[in-house]
Amino acid sequence: DAGVIQSPRHEVTEMGQEVTLRCKPISGHDYLFWYRQTMMRGLELLIYFNNNVPIDDSGMPEDRFSAKMPNASFSTLKIQPSEPRDSAVYFCASSLWLGNQETQYFGPGTRLLVL
C-alpha cells in the first residue's frame, strides 16, 4: 500500500487566499484525521471522520476552517480566508477500527506558509 497521500507537500500563499489541502487515506481504513503541527502548540487534532461522516470537529480553530470527506478515498481541509497564523504543517492520518483498537498512520504532511 502507498500509505496516506497528501497534496500538495508545500503551499505558499498570501493572506486572504483560499487554501485547499488534500488527503487520500489508506484503502480500507474507516477513520480519517486532520492534525495541525506548530512549534508553539505541538500536534493538534482538528477533526476526524468515521465512514466519511465528521464525528468531532471541536479542534477546528475557526469558521475559516472546513473539512469534507465526499468518499472513502478522499478528504479536503479548506482554509478561507487564510491568515499568517495558519502557517503550520498539516497532517492527515487514517486508521482501521479493530474491535477496540486503532492505530493511526500518518501522511507526510503539507507545509503551509501564509504570507
Next chain:
Amino acid sequence: AQSVTQPDIHITVSEGASLELRCNYSYGATPYLFWYVQSPGQGLQLLLKYFSGDTLVQGIKGFEAEFKRSQSSFNLRKPSVHWSDAAEYFCAVGGGFKTIFGAGTRLFVKA
C-alpha cells in the same frame, strides 16, 4: 482528564550509548499506548504500540518500550543509538477514536 507528558523537551546522547525517553500518561481506563518518530520534514511513523499482554513491547528499528501501570509510564528505550535515530519522538495514549499526543522529545545524537 486524559493527558500525556514527555518531561524532556530534548535529549542528547552519544552514538552507541543507550537511550531512554520518558512518557507519563493520565487515563481513566486501560490505555492503548504508542510511540511515534518524526524525522525532519516527514510525517509520524509508528515505532511500537501497547494494547494488552506482555508489558515489554518490541518495535521497529531496535526500539522497545515498557508499560508500567503502577507508575503510569511507557518509557521508550534503545540499547545503542545510531546517528540516524536523531528525530523527534512522540508518545501517545488512546482508548478509542481520539489519540492524545505528547509534546515530543527531540533526540540529538553526537558522534
